[in-house]
Amino acid sequence: MIRRFLNKNILLALALGACLPWQAQAASYPSKPITFVVPFGAGSATDQLARALGQGITEETGDVVIIENKPGASAMIGASTVARAEADGYHVLITTNTSQAANPHLYKKLSYDPVKDFEPVTLLGTGGQIMVVNPSSPAKTVEEFIALAKKQPGKMTFGSGSSSSRVAGELFQQMAGIQILHVPYKSNPAAITDVLGGQVDMMMADMATGLPQVQSGKLRALGVTMLTPSALAPNVPTIDKAGVPGYEMGYWFGAYVPARTPAAVVDKLHDLLVKAETHAAATRFYTQTGTHPVVSTPKELLAFQKAETEKWGVIIRKAGIQPE
Template identity: 65%
Template sequence: MTRPTTHHSSNRPARRHVLATAAATVLGLGALHSTAALAQAPAYPTKAITFVVPFAAGSATDQLARALGQSITNDTKQPVVIDNKAGASGMIAAAAVAKAPADGYTVLITTNTTHAANEHLYKKLSYDPVKDFAPLTGLGKGGQVLVVNAASPHKTVADLVAFAKKNPGKLSFGSGSSSSRVAGEMFKQMAGVEILHVPYRSNPFAITDLLAGQIDLMITDTSTGVPQVKAGKLNALGYSTQKRSAQLPDVPTIDEAGVKGYDMGYWFAAYAPAGTPAPVVARLNQLLGAATQSTVAKNFFDNAGSEAWRTTPDDLAKFQAAETVKWGKVIKAAGIEAE
């Protein structure tokens, strides 16, 4: 009996090289053991990838997604489409990705808002932050800046706190993400003041109202707030982590400014729908990890006052679990009732 011929005999050396490369990558991540599955990895991606962003165009997450997408397009020659699904503290976007086909062509570029904080802020979620997703990699970490309108009479954190103590509930703060919301609530708790919270769909919308004098302050991501500070439209009173921002070296941390012990940062990460094939998860981890080191991403991190942060899928899952506990404690301590 004659054996059927294959169409790949002349490409065996190249094919062995591709399989070896894919195997090394996957074994390094501990994500795959099947040689048959590995053979699928080199085929991805063969079409456009959609990055779903839970916040509006112009937000820090949106800017990062676009930077990463540009790098991945350069690497793969496949387009990356940015789909902004702002609203409901990221739940609209997260639910959409959770229900998307698990083929690697829909990726959630998100933050601690959807994957650590929301389950403590809402009584019912339209997605499960653990069961509905395949962790891909961490992307970046950063801090936030407390800003007021340039015309505000409050020039320091001490000014702000003193006024708020004498006038409970008269000041208002805006937020368009859980990071911003919890940072504001934590400030209220630790400073011992009452400030009215005004929710927004995304931080850029809150900034718009802050510039118009509709709200008094907010604690926002630096990529959204710092450009307005440098343009002279907002004043920065404090930085949210224990280390000063390289972008605003003369701005004290909120801790230094008098609210002792204050420390609240944020993080970015990428997730695919649960059930995404292991070779595709490994490939996305590789592509996204490389993209965080690209020139365009480095420019974003430098401008945003944040830094690149790469992980394996397993390490992201463990980090997310620990962060969920941490954010739950902060939210409970801040007295925030689930909506």
Template identity: 65%
Template sequence: MNINLKKRRHLLATSAIAFLGWAPAQAMAQAQPFPSRPITFVVPFAAGSATDQLARALGQSLTNDTGQPVVVENKAGASGMIAAAAVAKAPADGYTVLITTNTTHAANEHLYKKLSYDPVKDFAPVTALGKGGQVMVVNPASGYKTVADVIAEAKKSPGKLNFGSGSSSSRIAGELFQQMAGVQILHVPYKSNPNAITDLLGGQITMMFADMSTGVPQIKSEKLRALGVTASKRSPMLPNVPTIAEAGVPGYEMGYWFAAYTPTGTPPAAIQRLNELLVRATASAQSKSFFDNSGSEAFTSTPDGLAKFQAAETRKWGDIIKAAGIQAE
């Protein structure tokens, strides 16, 4: 037999054996269950924030469910842009998840001229996680007892009343109220909602749209009066307070939401598994405690459902911001 032919056959046989040894290992690697190592939840806001609290509750549930640790990494600053940009550039393997809000994925593109990330192209939607509303509050000394009282005074004296805000959600709630009620109310900006609450308690501003965790304690102590909630239905935390839609502005609804995203290119199987885990996690005892104490509620979706919801919310926020004449920074 030709020596070269013998060498070729030997090489082919050796390659075949090597392949047979490699194939099962490769198959085992591909079949390895997800997750098989720790997952990182990146949060765009500081430790202790509502988003951070939710991320930690969800993370504990995922750990209980899978046996894998979940690390919560806070990357606060720049209205969430630092965290969003970091996740957009992370490996698309399903092990880095952005737990975020409407701030990074609906509002920022209308509030800033240039973003360090693309809220659509750079991310793969996983699931919505929760949503909540705010509460319209006034100082009891103001004499306003209903939403109708505020509207009547605002129409009587355009520009006389004012409202404070320390977040994009708080401000946009006030802008939408003006647009739908047909009134002019002066906006007073603050660095945070607690700062606005302080001035409201002191009588320096007329009203504000506060998040539940900030407003409810003041309402319960009767230091502030609640006139209406911004969500489409009443809050379990304030069951006797009507929605603003019920109180005189039909169709009014403005709230905030939480959602999970991974970098674009994440394998569909990993996204589906994360969706299953996170949807289940929103019903955990830890998550239920968060929702109950923050005045929000679980709200989940399919990945495609989140994409459609985000698109609708982005249009809504853009329309409100444009109508209010807010200039992008």
């Protein structure tokens, strides 16, 4: 009996002792620079948002936030980097539905598990896309683009640097009844470069990447992917009204840390990100890109991600995309 009592108390003491380092770490978090891992290239919408939020956290805490771009493989490289990182809250995946909801339906095998390998922190925003072509394109409207594609099936191209961009293009061709060739890129800015150069005929770009090129006259906008016009481009019709009834596509941003990150650290990071959304740099990003700022609890993000994974599966199957 005495031995059992002692053993039980020794085990309890060991368990409590094991918790103390994490409690101490959570109390002092952050005590060193946080790294935001962005699974897309510099200049992408996700990169712009990460930098804006990082600036907000720096203003709040005085600590530098490092931005580490890990583009490629449809966000798998960046997601895998965070999945394998130490679970201490200092490596944060600033990502989109590409890595967390769409990829499971686009690839037969992933280098990470979108649910089991991460602790969700918070939603960060939602947005829409814009259909752009080179100004030299004969297509001045969505209907004219569809007519051109029907005259030369399989010869026209569209570029993408994310699953959101790719699925938007695939769904467009499926609903419009055309055949256009998909050209993949590591990130949306890289795809935009080839649309600017005339190597690619069309792209469904996120507003942060595509709209500045439209506003400067370097690209022509044919439509937006939302069901309502964008306040930033009120003269650009919705694709739904411009020739493809029922067409709609959007995307979302979220923050994740490695699985088994202590809940107290997740909570502190959550509060930092929520506050960062209200700082000037983030407010500028949301305003200038037409992105809607959104926050959530970790549990709400997990439930949202599950629903989005099912939704993207339906969209991808409807678009006829076969897993690679």
